[in-house]
Amino acid sequence: MSVLTLKPGREKSLLRRHPWVFSGAVERLEGDPLPGATVEVRSARGDFLARAAYSPASQIRARVWTFDPNETVGADCFRRRVRAALAARRALRLPDQTDALRLVHAESDGLPGLIADRYADLLVAQFLTAGAEFWKDTLADILLEETGLAALYERSDAEVRALEGLAPRAGPLRGSLNLNPLTITEYGLQFKVNIAEGHKTGFYLDQRDNRLRVRALAAGREVLDCFCYTGGFTVNALAGGAKSVLSVDASAEALTLCRANVALNHLPADRHATLEGDVFVLLRKFRDEGRAFDLILLDPPKFAPTAAQAEKAARGYKDINRLAFKLLRPGGILVTFSCSGGVDAALFQKIVASAALDAGVEAQILAPLSQAADHPVSLHFPEGAYLKGLVCLKQ
Secondary structure, eight states, rough: EEEEOOOOTHHHHHHHOEEEEEEGEEEEEESOTTTEEEEEOOTOOOEEEEEEOOOOSSEEEEEEESTTTTTTSHHHHHHHHHHEEEEHHHHHHHHGGGGGEEEEGGGGGGGGEEEEEEEEEEEEEEEEEEEEEHHHHHHHHHHHHHOOOOOOOEEEETHHHHHHTOOOOEEOOOOOOOOOEEEEEETEEEEEOTTSSSSSSSOOOOGGHHOOOHHHHTTTTTEETOOOOOTHHHHHHHHOOHHHHHHEOOOHHHHHHHHHHHHHTTTOOOGGEEEEHHHHHHHHHHHHHHEEEEEEOOOOOOOOSSSSGGHHHHHHHHHHHHHHHHHHHEEEEEEEEETTSSSSSSHHHHHHHHHHHHTOOEEEEEEEEEOOTSSSSOOGGGGGOOOOEEEEEEE
């Protein structure tokens, strides 16, 4: 096995069980490992630290599979991780509320680069790192064996693959698949999901609990759902008794599915309208027209994948939140999110506070929001807490 030796003093994060080794921490590499192959990580003094997947193209040069010197990286190790992840989801009793959930959440479940989501009887997986790609066939077999499902669709087309030197890949990986939009159930509502072409693995499973919260807030309100995608928040707002919902997105295909999801749940079409366009442009247009709403939802795409892009992202988040505050009536509610890994919860709150200040409004935080419990965060890997949100009341 190849050996990756760290520079003096650079082992501290690994001793705290953080699973990443950055390129700047590496003193030398002994051997010539393939991308994704397992390397032994040692301190400058030669002490064993971990076994990790090697990624020569990435700034994250190695991602840890195990900190146990007695554990061999391979099928048995991965099976233990998958079984533990599935047991954790069973303990959440999510099947009582939904048939769509995350089963494996990458580093937070001890399987860096592997995402596995269940949509009814179909598994959808992402193999996003060199290590996950190296072990793809083994991991796919284990996932199907342990879940008892027969079909797996691959959605390894996320941008982060490029940082690992990997080309995007998507398509059937195991079993026969019906790629017509399948239907899932969530808290009594149904949604059609485009597995092959939808965002992420087809649906924003991480927003499940936040959608339910919006359902509880929507009664009697005029709602603006920005970046609405296929209508997760829209459907919940209408189901909660919203007076009206305007769903805005740049994608005509997403809006078509949004309207289909409203119809699927037999919700009043006369209370729902869609508008295709750039949210930043449309928010300014609404402001200039003197439009006003009682509940505004901002769930934009990722503005800052890494901390290096946080400053640029902050400007975008501030802009849309400032405009939203201006469009809210007094007593109105803003539900706003960031899924950018480079923007942590503290920074996001500062951005929203600055947006309120620039808008000239007073506002209160009613509740912080985060990702659903099937997207856990390892105590040793705070980067896993990527989704953060706020429910704000305009006074």
